[in-house]
Amino acid sequence: MSRLYVGRLPRDVRERDLERLFKGYGQIRDICLRPGFGFIEFREKRDAEDVMHDFNNREFMGERLLIEPARMDRRRERDGRDGRDGRRDDRDGRRDDRDGRDGRRGMAGPQRTPFRIL
Numbered sequence: 306m307s308r309l310y311v312g313r314l315p316r317d318v319r320e321r322d323l324e325r326l327f328k329g330y331g332q333i334r335d336i337c338l339r340p341g342f343g344f345i346e347f348r349e350k351r352d353a354e355d356v357m358h359d360f361n362n363r364e365f366m367g368e369r370l371l372i373e374p375a376r377m378d379r380r381r382e383r384d385g386r387d388g389r390d391g392r393r394d395d396r397d398g399r400r401d402d403r404d405g406r407d408g409r410r411g412m413a414g415p416q417r418t419p420f421r422i423l
Contacts (some may be wrong), residue, residue: 307353308346312371316340330356
């Protein structure tokens with residue numbers, strides 16, 4: 306759990322801003338920013354827990370931060386698994402959603418039964 310999701314980030318935030326904000330909370334391995342949210346990974350699990358405790362719901366650049374553990378660990382991403390069931394199609398890396406029903410997803414078609422509707 307050394308990787309944290311940081312939500313409700315201002316759109317104009319930069320990596321340098323987050324580095325300054327979390328200065329003194331341990332060594333940062335990686336920062337990945339997207340519009341409005343990002344991920345930050347600390348070298349030590351305890352540092353991430355401290356940041357989560359001290360900065361969740363704290364105001365930063367006019368926004369209230371949402372900090373929680375990231376749902377998926379980056380190591381799983383690098384392994385090529387997608388975090389749901391880990392299945393991948395070997396040809397192009399896309400999910401293999403076939404489940405034995407002629408490649409269709411969802412409900413199977415109508416099925417004949419011995420019962421009749423009157």
